[in-house]
């Protein structure tokens with residue numbers, strides 16, 4: 224069983240590649256290195272290509288044949304919500320078109336299992352908490368729409384040619400499993416906070432008038448290693464013939480506020496951080512917390528890392544300090 228990991232040189236992808244590699248599972252990475260970093264997957268075969276490029280399906284198919292791939296974990300996608308609002312056509316071309324190319328190659332070469340990197344962004348303005356997989360699917364930005372369209376395409380592929388697929392809807396991923404695998408992009412709260420204080424500045428809190436305990440936004444932060452093991456558990460789960468198509472939330476089921484995140488970084492770094500308070504971002508829900516019961520009951524997955532480890536590992540990765548090896 225060789226696993227192809229598209230986007231495998233990226234933040235989450237590289238964690239999955241390293242865990243699979245350490246477990247002795249043959250892996251081949253496909254990545255265009257537009258944001259991925261080749262050194263993160265050194266020692267693993269790397270096919271440098273843009274899965275969304277025209278003609279990519281044939282190149283991906285050739286790689287699947289060359290490496291005898293029978294399972295795919297698909298991370299390769301654009302993930303910036305704000306960018307997707309300004310460039311919706313490009314986001315569909317990249318995220319849905321890229322997935323379609325990988326699926327075309329999977330159909331051509333007889334790939335059996337497919338794990339798809341989806342997102343809590345498919346829920347949009349979530350109402351009930353925690354959010355179950357049966358909550359209304361009403362994404363409020365093109366990024367979330369491309370992830371939902373991807374889930375539909377996978378369901379259609381499962382029905383059409385028997386591909387066994389799972390879509391994993393991540394909540395807020397953060398932290399690092401190794402100090403060289405920290406999130407390299409400054410796009411989400413924790414990396415933004417760390418980046419601001421590294422530059423001697425302070426972070427901005429978008430909104431303190433939400434209907435939450437301290438008024439700031441509440442999210443379900445989940446360690447990137449827990450996200451990575453969810454993919455490996457999903458691959459094993461797909462080994463059972465009776466499953467054709469499933470969707471699972473991946474989160475800890477606990478909400479943490481923006482102000483709590485900033486206070487935790489302040490305590491971990493010993494830095495006094497007094498944030499700037501600004502208006503809430505348009506479309507930002509007050510609270511987004513996962514119900515991951517189904518993933519737990521179907522695969523046995525559980526979140527092994529708590530909020531403190533998320534913060535400590537992110538701070539260590541940002542400062543280049545070694546991080547304790549992942550839990551055995």
Ligand code: WQD
Pocket residue numbers: 302303304341342343344393394395396410411412413415426427428429430439440441442481504507511
């Ligand atoms: C978290 C909280 C902000 C920055 C995103 C996207 C998508 C998905 C999950 C992959 C919110 C607040 C943020 C800042 C702040 N990832 N914030 N100051 O919006 O929950 O979801 O991540 O699928 O990328 O859906 O993540 O990190 O942008 O915001 O106050 O400088 O932090 O308002 O409450 P979000 P985020």
